Amino acid sequence: xxxxFPLLLGTDVFDERQKREVLSELFDxxxxxxxxxxxxxxxxxxxxxxxRLEAAISxxxxxxxxxxxxxxxxxxxxxxxFGDAGKCARAFAVTCVGVALFWGVTGAILYRAAxxxxxxxxxxxxxxxxxxxxxxxxxxxGPTMAQVAILIAFHAAAIVYDGLYALIPVCILYTLFQGMxxxxxxxxxxxxxxxxxETLRLLDELQRTNTxxxxxxxxxxxxxxxxxxxxxxxxxxxxxxxATMAAAAVRQDRPLSLLLIDVDHFKSFNDExxxxxGDEALRRVAARLRSIAAGPDHVVAxxxxxxxxxxxxxxxAAAARGIADTILVSxxxxxxxxxxxxxxxxxxxxxxxxxxxxxxxxxxxLYAAKRAGRNRVLSHSDFADLQQAPDSLSA
Numbered sequence: 099x100x101x102x103f104p105l106l107l108g109t110d111v112f113d114e115r116q117k118r119e120v121l122s123e124l125f126d127x128x129x130x131x132x133x134x135x136x137x138x139x140x141x142x143x144x145x146x147x148x149x150r151l152e153a154a155i156s157x158x159x160x161x162x163x164x165x166x167x168x169x170x171x172x173x174x175x176x177x178x179x180f181g182d183a184g185k186c187a188r189a190f191a192v193t194c195v196g197v198a199l200f201w202g203v204t205g206a207i208l209y210r211a212a213x214x215x216x217x218x219x220x221x222x223x224x225x226x227x228x229x230x231x232x233x234x235x236x237x238x239x240g241p242t243m244a245q246v247a248i249l250i251a252f253h254a255a256a257i258v259y260d261g262l263y264a265l266i267p268v269c270i271l272y273t274l275f276q277g278m279x280x281x282x283x284x285x286x287x288x289x290x291x292x293x294x295x296e297t298l299r300l301l302d303e304l305q306r307t308n309t310x311x312x313x314x315x316x317x318x319x320x321x322x323x324x325x326x327x328x329x330x331x332x333x334x335x336x337x338x339x340x341a342t343m344a345a346a347a348v349r350q351d352r353p354l355s356l357l358l359i360d361v362d363h364f365k366s367f368n369d370e371x372x373x374x375x376g377d378e379a380l381r382r383v384a385a386r387l388r389s390i391a392a393g394p395d396h397v398v399a400x401x402x403x404x405x406x407x408x409x410x411x412x413x414x415a416a417a418a419r420g421i422a423d424t425i426l427v428s429x430x431x432x433x434x435x436x437x438x439x440x441x442x443x444x445x446x447x448x449x450x451x452x453x454x455x456x457x458x459x460x461x462x463x464l465y466a467a468k469r470a471g472r473n474r475v476l477s478h479s480d481f482a483d484l485q486q487a488p489d490s491l492s493a
Contacts, residue, residue, distance in 0.1 A: 120291075121186050127171035130197070133227060134164045137204065140219055144211050152211035156204045163200030167193060194231075194241035195248065201227060202252030209256040224253050228276060239280045246276045327377055328384035331399035336407050339397040343411045344453035355418035355446040356456050357408040358464040359387065359425065362439045362472040364404040371436055379438055380404065386428050390421065407460075415446040415477060422475040430473060439473035446478070 137160050145153035170193045174186060205227075209220045231245050254269040323335035331339065340356075347354040361367070361383060368376040380400075387398045387406055395411035408425075410418055422442040430439045443464025447456045459478040467476035 120287075121174065121190075124190050125171045125174040125186075127168045129230060130167045130171075131164065133230060134160050136223060136226075137201070140208055140212075140216065140223060141204075143216055143219075144208055147211075147213060147216070149211035152207050156207050156211075159200045159204045159207075163197045163204075166200075167197050191241035191244075194245045198231075198245040198248035202248050205249070206252040206256040209253065210259070221253065224249060228272075239284050242280050243277050246280070247273055250276075325384075325400040328381050328400055330384045330388060330406070331397060333399065333402060336397070336399035336401060336409070339399070339409055340457070343395075343397070343409055344447075344456070347411060347448070347453060348450050351448070352412045353414045353446050353448045354453055354456065355410040355413045355415065355444065356460040357410070357418065357422050357425070358401060358443045358457075358460045359383070359406040359408065360441050360464055360468065361404040362441055362468075367436070367438070375436060379436065383429055383438065383440070387425060390424055390428060413446075415444070415479065418444050418446055419475065419477055426473070426475055441467040441472045442475040443467055444475060444477040 138157065141153050141156045141160065144156070170189060174189070205220060205224050209217055212220055228246050228249055231242055231249070250269050250273050254266060257269070258266065323331055323338070325332040343354055346352075361379070364376065364379075367379060371379075383406065384398065384400065387408060391398050391408045391410065393410075395413075397409040399407050399409075401407040408421070410421065413421070422444050426440060426442060430437070441464060443460045443462070443466070445456050445459035445463055447453045447459075463476045463478045463480070466480075467474050470476065
């Protein structure tokens, strides 16, 4: 059936979702119920006019056709009767022909039994049925054209029986016209669904492209905020993180701590072991810092040269001092092939005034630790006269 009528749910045109959408339209039996109700009103008029046997036979045919159409539609909705689109299409074709036979016989009987005025109504309803069939099932041109031909043929037979031979050409032209409409509407719908499928494909490609661009932008942003040597954040990353975490600390009334870490005698280390060993030493220090300050609210960055910074959101002064001591012990492991030591300055702030001065306080604490002999931790609160600390100390 599908191969003979390529407009009937062509597998080369639609995907499975589109096939199901079209089948749902075709098997919707509610318009059929409304058409049957209109036909039953004509049957009632014929019955009241005295043609009771014809009205009874017509009513029975309408009821049987309506039950057939409704049962097939409900069976499709439950998805139990048909396993694939081909079976659904064949079932729809059989249903179309069956309903057309019931309607055609009913129309012919009513036309013969009705008076002149009601005959006009019967013919009008027949034309409405043909138009409704054409508009609703244009994605199934084969069954639709068969249904239209059957409906017109029964009406034509009744007209011929009545001696109105001049209307036969009209019926033939009407049938051809409806066939052209069916094919034209089918082509329009196929173009629509092809365009829809192409649009969905382009949207999928656009989504994939956007995803790839997002990932590339994230990699680029990460690269722009990362120190290429050590892999931790660079100074820009530190500045951005400090601004964000300071604002959050003020908003949430939480402490914010900063550790500034300086590798002791790093210039001498470079002179003795070479710059390659110096780079490796910085990478080792960064890895230790990253493993110790691994919390979601912790940021490790290279502050400059051999200096590193660790931001600790929600960490008070005592806890920050404990983390600094852990860093001191971890990096100062003398079992390493080329041992290093660090000096650490610790500062903790709470409130807008404190966070604004956080870097300066940590920096002064760091230089005080270096001035006191290096390889130690000093907090901003560990000494009294920070203002006397020198602005710089030779490395």
